[in-house]
Amino acid sequence: MQKRITTNWLGIALVAVLSAISVSGILNGRAASSATNLVTPTEQGDKPFDQELALANLRKAIAGQETKPAAEVFKNIQILKGMPAGRLLNVMELGYSRSLGVNCTHCHIPGEWEKEDKPTKQIARDMMGMAKTINNDLLKNIKNLKSASPTINCTTCHRGEIKPALNLPDKPKT
Numbered sequence: 001m002q003k004r005i006t007t008n009w010l011g012i013a014l015v016a017v018l019s020a021i022s023v024s025g026i027l028n029g030r031a032a033s034s035a036t037n038l039v040t041p042t043e044q045g046d047k048p049f050d051q052e053l054a055l056a057n058l059r060k061a062i063a064g065q066e067t068k069p070a071a072e073v074f075k076n077i078q079i080l081k082g083m084p085a086g087r088l089l090n091v092m093e094l095g096y097s098r099s100l101g102v103n104c105t106h107c108h109i110p111g112e113w114e115k116e117d118k119p120t121k122q123i124a125r126d127m128m129g130m131a132k133t134i135n136n137d138l139l140k141n142i143k144n145l146k147s148a149s150p151t152i153n154c155t156t157c158h159r160g161e162i163k164p165a166l167n168l169p170d171k172p173k174t
C-alpha cells in the first residue's frame with residue numbers, strides 16, 4: 001500500500017514537470033513569431049490581457065502599411081474597408097474600446113482579430129450601420145439645428161459604458 005502511493009506521487013510529479021516544459025515551449029514559440037504574423041496570439045501567454053502590448057504588436061506587424069486601406073492589410077474588414085490600416089487601430093483603441101469602457105477582449109479573442117467568435121463584434125458592425133443611418137438620414141432632416149453637419153458617434157451614447165444610460169446619475173449627496 002505504502003509503495004503504491006509513492007509510485008503515484010512520482011507519476012504525478014513527472015507529469016507536472018513534462019507539462020511545465022511543454023507550456024514554456026509554446027510560450028517561447030509565440031514570442032518568437034508574434035512580430036511578423038497577425039494571427040499569432042500576442043506574446044502574452046497566460047498573463048492577463050495587456051492592451052498596450054497587443055496594440056504595440058499589431059502596430060509592429062503592420063509597419064510600413066499604415067496608410068494602405070484596412071481591407072488590404074487585415075483579413076476580414078467588412079465595413080471600414082477604405083480606412084487607412086493605422087487609423088483602424090486607433091478606432092479600435094479610442095473609438096470602440098474607450099468609448100464603451102472595455103478593452104479589445106470585449107469583441108475579440110486576442111491574436112484572433114479576424115474571427116467572428118464574439119457577438120459583440122457583429123453588434124459593433126450593426127451599431128456602425130445605425131450611427132450611419134442616424135447621421136446621414138435622420139439628423140440631416142431635422143430642421144433648424146445649429147451645426148451644418150450634426151453628427152453622433154459611439155461616444156455620444158456610450159460615454160464609457162457598455163449600456164447607455166437612460167437616466168442622469170443621481171445628484172451627489174451634499
Ligand code: HEC
Binds near residue numbers: 074077092107
Ligand atoms: C466594440 C467591439 C470592438 C472592440 C472593443 C475592438 N474591436 Fe477590433 N474589430 C471590431 C470590428 C467590428 C471589426 C471589423 C470591422 C469591419 O468589418 O469593418 C474589428 C476588426 C479588428 C481588426 C482587423 C482584423 C482582421 O484581420 O480582419 C483588428 C486587428 C482589431 N479589430 C484589433 C482590435 C484591438 C487591438 C482592439 C483593442 C484595442 C479592438 N480591436 C477592439 C470590433 C471591436
Ligand code: HEC
Binds near residue numbers: 163
Ligand atoms: C444612439 C445610441 C447609440 C450609439 C450611437 C451607439 N450605440 Fe452601441 N448600444 C446602444 C444601446 C441602446 C445598446 C444596448 C444596451 C443594452 O443591451 O441594453 C448598445 C449596445 C452596444 C453593444 C453591446 C454591448 C454589450 O456587451 O452588451 C456594443 C458592442 C455596442 N453597442 C457598440 C457600439 C459601437 C461600436 C458604436 C459606434 C459605432 C455604438 N455602439 C454606437 C446605443 C448606441
